[in-house]
Amino acid sequence: MAAFIGSGIGSLRSTSLIHRTLTCPTTTTDSTPILCCSLNSSSSNDDTQSACSRRDILVGALSLSVLVGSPQSSRAVTPPPGLGGKVEMYKSTLKGFSIFRPSGWNEFDSTPDQYDVKWQDIIVPAEQITVLTTPVSKGKVTKDLGELEKVANTLAAKRSSNLVGSTEKETEGTVIYTIELDNGKLHQLVALCVAKSKLYSVTATCPSSRWSKREELLRGVVNSFVPKL
Numbered sequence: 001m002a003a004f005i006g007s008g009i010g011s012l013r014s015t016s017l018i019h020r021t022l023t024c025p026t027t028t029t030d031s032t033p034i035l036c037c038s039l040n041s042s043s044s045n046d047d048t049q050s051a052c053s054r055r056d057i058l059v060g061a062l063s064l065s066v067l068v069g070s071p072q073s074s075r076a077v078t079p080p081p082g083l084g085g086k087v088e089m090y091k092s093t094l095k096g097f098s099i100f101r102p103s104g105w106n107e108f109d110s111t112p113d114q115y116d117v118k119w120q121d122i123i124v125p126a127e128q129i130t131v132l133t134t135p136v137s138k139g140k141v142t143k144d145l146g147e148l149e150k151v152a153n154t155l156a157a158k159r160s161s162n163l164v165g166s167t168e169k170e171t172e173g174t175v176i177y178t179i180e181l182d183n184g185k186l187h188q189l190v191a192l193c194v195a196k197s198k199l200y201s202v203t204a205t206c207p208s209s210r211w212s213k214r215e216e217l218l219r220g221v222v223n224s225f226v227p228k229l
Contacts, residue, residue, distance in 0.1 A: 080220035087221060091229050092117065095133050096196055100224040102129070102217060126186065127206040127214060129221055134199040142175040142194045152179045155190065159183065174227055187211040189218055195227040 079087050079100055087100040095116055101107075105119040105128075115130035145151050152166035156179075164180035164187075176193040191202040202225045204218040 080224050082216055083220045086217060087224075090117075092131075093229065095131075095198070096229060097131065097133075097200060097225065097227045098229055099131065099202065099226070100221055102221060105129075124207070124210065127210070127218075129202070129204045129218070131225070132201045132203075134201070136194060136197055136199050138197050140194050140197070142177060142192070144194060145177070145192065145199075148177050151177055151192065155179055156181055159188070161188070171226055172228060176225070178222065182208055182211075184208060189222050191222050191225055193227060198227070200225070200227050 077089050079085075083100065086103055088103050089098065090101040091098045101119050102121070105121055108115075108118040108120065110116045111118075113132075115132045118128055118130045121127035146154075148166055148168045152163055156163040159181060161181035161183040164182050166177065166179045169176055169178070174193050174195045176191055179190045179192070181188045181190065185208055186205055187208045189204045191200075193200050202222050204222050206214045206218060
């Protein structure tokens with residue numbers, strides 16, 4: 001099992017990859033100055049102070065906080081369809097990715113060359129999801145791995161598995177390959193992409209006999225992966 005789960009990524013290294021200045025408006029939508037009164041007020045000018053009411057300051061502050069936001073505020077945090085309550089958002093600031101992880105699964109920290117993070121079902125340990133990042137040359141993109149068909153067949157051969165299917169999609173400017181494998185004992189769904197000088201590999205594994213029961217969850221988790229926060 002370990003060989004099936006752990007192999008493959010190393011082989012891909014030998015393919016062709018070989019690897020807000022905040023522009024904050026000075027006015028709101030109704031052209032009312034934001035915090036201009038408080039910024040320009042003077043203790044010697046009562047008229048100016050009275051013009052800047054507490055309400056104006058409060059509204060201005062709230063407007064500014066919405067404009068500033070946070071690096072993560074622009075990303076939707078809605079769980080994949082049908083998985084509400086079954087998953088929760090996970091973000092890795094260090095590795096620069098986000099993904100919905102299964103709720104209640106055990107989480108394991110990094111093991112070099114195997115995974116950066118792993119989640120494992122408590123009841124069936126063979127059901128697990130891993131994310132691994134591998135450094136690659138600056139400027140490389142997913143297509144540098146090779147064409148999808150070639151990458152999929154190579155991965156299937158290295159893992160002694162049948163190739164069930166493969167798809168390609170673009171998410172927020174990054175091409176992601178998704179490859180589905182089965183060796184008769186274990187079923188795997190692998191997402192591969194290259195971004196920010198990293199090869200990202202997301203692998204969901206479960207016993208082949210349980211794939212029909214777990215497909216919605218595992219496929220939803222893998223498809224939720226984005227190499228951004």
